[in-house]
Amino acid sequence: MSFEDLQEYIQFSMKNNSLLRIDEEVSPDLELTHILSEEQRTGHGRTVLFSNVKGSGIPVVGNIFSTNEKMNAILGSTPSEIGQRLRNLIRIPDDTESMISRGMEMYRELGGAKPKVHQSFGSDHVAQDTVDLGRYPVCRTWPEDAAPFITLPVVVTRDRETGQRNVGMYRMQVYDSETTGMHWHIHKGGAGHFAESRKSGVPLDVAVVIGTDPLTMFSAVAPLPEGIDEFSFQGIISKKRLDLVKGMTVDLEYPRNAEIVLEGYIDPEETRKEGPFGDHTGYYSLEEEFPVFHIKKVIERKNPVYPTTIVGKLWQEDVIMGKAVERMFLPLIQMQIPEIVDINTMEEAVFHNMVIVSIRKRYPGHAKKVMFAIWGMGQLMFSKIVVVVDSDIDVHDRKAVIWAMSTRIDPDRDVTIIPGTVTDSLDHASSLFNYGSKMGIDATRKDASEGYVRPWPDVLKMTDEIDSLVREKMKKYALE
Ligand SMILES: Cc1cc2nc3c(=O)[nH]c(=O)nc-3n(C[C@H](O)[C@H](O)[C@H](O)COP(=O)(O)O)c2cc1C
Secondary structure, X not given: XXXXXXXXXXXXXXHOOOEEEEOOOEOOEOHHHHHHHHHHHOOOOOXXXXXXXXXXXXXXXXXXXXXXXXXXXXXXXXXXXHHHHHHHHHOOOOOHHHHHHHHHHHHHHHHOOOOXXXXXXXXXXXXXXXXXXXXXXXXXXXXXXXOOEEOOEEEEEEOOOOOOEXXXXXXXXXXXXXXXXXXXXXXXXXXXXXXXXHHHOOOEEEEEEEOXXXXXXXXXXXXXXXXXXXXXXXXXXXXOOOEEEEOOOOOOEEEOOOOEEEEEEEEEEEEEEEOOEEOOOOOEEOOEEEEEEEEEEEEEEOOOOEXXXXXXXXXXXXXXXXXXXXXXXXXXXXXXXXXXXXXXEOHHHOOOOEEXXXXXXXXXXXXXXXXXXXXXXXXXXXXXXXXXXXXXXXXXXXXXXXXXXXXXXXXXXXXEEEEEEEOOOOOOOOOEOOEEEEXXXXXXXOOHHHOOOOOOOOOOOOOHHHHHHHHXXXXXXXXX
């Protein structure tokens, strides 16, 4: 199933006893998000609805993506099953008959996923007379955060040349009642549209939706290749067309199930200090220059709910989202790098700082070929350290990975450093912002084809015969 809107999801959580409703007054300054954090740290993982937030009449919902079960309910399936579906959708069949039926299937699936655009909202949405961000319960999460930040915004922009839409999730620091920061990293879709607007000198229209059905929020986070529309992606997963509505003051469309919409523009010449902000990495992202979003129009659903999230420590819901992305996109990565058996983007490595990948190794230099393919593929370009292991290693078994890394490498031969390359904007260790180096570790076994002329030792393994004999005996000894 997919949810019509955020409020239906809250009802669903209430019905399946995974909602904590707090009616006591809670402060949006540090307290609210810390309650969300504690709910996750203690493993309860309920979605939390705060009905009485100090300084605002609007309730807040958090921990929307708080468990794998909730993620599956939002997706209507497991991430792996969706990954298989996506792979089947774009797979080319090998005979004419199935080519025709596959073509029909593709037509149905893709045609049925295209968003439906409406001219205006229904009577349940109201355009506000004034712009006043002070109405909203925007939270400050960590003590050294520069200000309150909008943390779950669905940000819509359009490429002026191609008309192609981008939808991404980028945090927004509240500067005053009408302006915020726009923290899209330089490599992201929104930043690409901003770069275009700098070239042309024309301000960039932006629509920000705060609160949609959770699947649309997830689609904004999904690392889709440029040119693939996130709203159509939502439609492919939900098997339903997403209803969009035309902007009132911007040449953009956005989901009709919005709780709150901010329409406005970004001036191509203007940037402002953004941050610090307690980030996914477990550190504060420090101040940097980012574009400024000026809000011209606000539209609100009657009785809206404001969604928020917290990032910064390992147990937050971004871990659930990150793992869902990994499982969903593995089948698509395998289409392009078929020798990949499995991949582990580890949450303790902030996902892309260290990526473990197992391969069916077939030729000399194969591990390096896979590293370079990963560094060249979409947001996997942010992978700081790529470790390649043989297919006998389970990439999710940390001990097995460390064993392979420590017993199968000769550092001088197997560690590759690539200087002067892309880093994620959240990388604090590179000397320059957005520019640093990569490390590839080839932890596969070597043979003479790669200059290893010694015999490779066998891995310890008992014979099957002795193993089953002893297992039987151990059962008997355990009884005595
Ligand atoms: C809660 C949350 C907050 C995020 N904040 C940012 C952000 O501030 N800046 C950014 O560039 N990416 C951020 N991301 C990651 C992007 O949403 C993600 O990379 C997405 O694929 C970007 O879409 P795009 O490729 O269309 O730009 C965030 C992700 C999550 C889950």
